[in-house]
Amino acid sequence: MRELAAGPPRLDLSAARSEENSTENVKRHGASSHAEGGPAEIHAERRYPLKCKYPDCSRNERRDGWCIFHLPRKGPLEANEFSEQVMRVMFGSNEDPDVGEINMRGFIFPGPSFSLQGFQFKKTINLGYAVFEGTANFIRAGFLRHVSFDGATFCEGAWFRRLVFSGHASFEDTTFSGGTSFDVATFSNGGSFDRATFCDLSWFDRATFMGNLSFYTTMFAFDASFSRATFAGVTSFRQATFSGDTSFENATFSRGTYFNRARFARNTSFRGATFSDPISFCETRFSGSSSFRETTFSKMASFSRASFSLAVSFEEATFSARRWFNDVKFLGSVYPSGLALE
Ligand SMILES: [Zn+2]
Numbered sequence: 001m002r003e004l005a006a007g008p009p010r011l012d013l014s015a016a017r018s019e020e021n022s023t024e025n026v027k028r029h030g031a032s033s034h035a036e037g038g039p040a041e042i043h044a045e046r047r048y049p050l051k052c053k054y055p056d057c058s059r060n061e062r063r064d065g066w067c068i069f070h071l072p073r074k075g076p077l078e079a080n081e082f083s084e085q086v087m088r089v090m091f092g093s094n095e096d097p098d099v100g101e102i103n104m105r106g107f108i109f110p111g112p113s114f115s116l117q118g119f120q121f122k123k124t125i126n127l128g129y130a131v132f133e134g135t136a137n138f139i140r141a142g143f144l145r146h147v148s149f150d151g152a153t154f155c156e157g158a159w160f161r162r163l164v165f166s167g168h169a170s171f172e173d174t175t176f177s178g179g180t181s182f183d184v185a186t187f188s189n190g191g192s193f194d195r196a197t198f199c200d201l202s203w204f205d206r207a208t209f210m211g212n213l214s215f216y217t218t219m220f221a222f223d224a225s226f227s228r229a230t231f232a233g234v235t236s237f238r239q240a241t242f243s244g245d246t247s248f249e250n251a252t253f254s255r256g257t258y259f260n261r262a263r264f265a266r267n268t269s270f271r272g273a274t275f276s277d278p279i280s281f282c283e284t285r286f287s288g289s290s291s292f293r294e295t296t297f298s299k300m301a302s303f304s305r306a307s308f309s310l311a312v313s314f315e316e317a318t319f320s321a322r323r324w325f326n327d328v329k330f331l332g333s334v335y336p337s338g339l340a341l342e
Helices: 022-026 038-045 076-095 337-341
Strands: 101-103 113-115 124-126 135-137
Touching: 076 101
Parallel strands: 101 124, 113 135
Antiparallel strands: none
């Protein structure tokens, strides 16, 4: 696993300039942003009177019709300016009681890296459709309220290791182009990765998911690992696609779990996993070899109409309640062999 260096760049808030109206734009409560009086005077002094063309962004244009936050392909000086300004938004808004949500929707974070390691977000965070052009480092950070990365793109790796999501975390339609780690992360209030795409390795080892969790139609284009992860709420991987080797070894599923019509293209292991509530692999396709060795099924386990293209092992698996293997296709070897006849 690659390790990323350093914490967030430091920012001297006392030196923050007042010409940019970024803080106004993120306020959702309290003073109105373009009221009479002072703001009008500031407006008259603006060097760039044109407004950013990003929807609902009223910041001043920096270049090519974009403000500094939404400007794509930033040059070095622009990247520095962005860094300073975005830190000002985050740190300033984080402590401002009038700010309910920090709105960074569509912000384009230039490479080579952006780090908020250990940063504690106290507000609702909207990073929908944000683009992280370099690596994004949120290791050991904390999101105390709801956070949305819906539609965001991580171009060079996303590191959420040991991060705590206290509110709901949403990564719907998010694209993870580089390696991604949620190792030992905690989702305290549910999460959604519906329609997200993981283009490279993804790790969720020893992550804890409290509340309902959904990976509906999520695409794992490379190896994925959920080893020793804890799924405490209802969990859905319905119609998810796992194109690489996949591990749920020693994972714990406490509530109903659904892998209906999911597809595992390569080797898959649930060895040592525990399902304490009903589990459904209905119509799930296992195209590589698969292992449920030493897996514990405490409640109903359904593999109805599932298909196993290569060898599958249920050796030393424990079924404590009804198991359904109706219309299952075993195209490879089955261990123990008697299972295929049931
Ligand atoms: Zn803008």
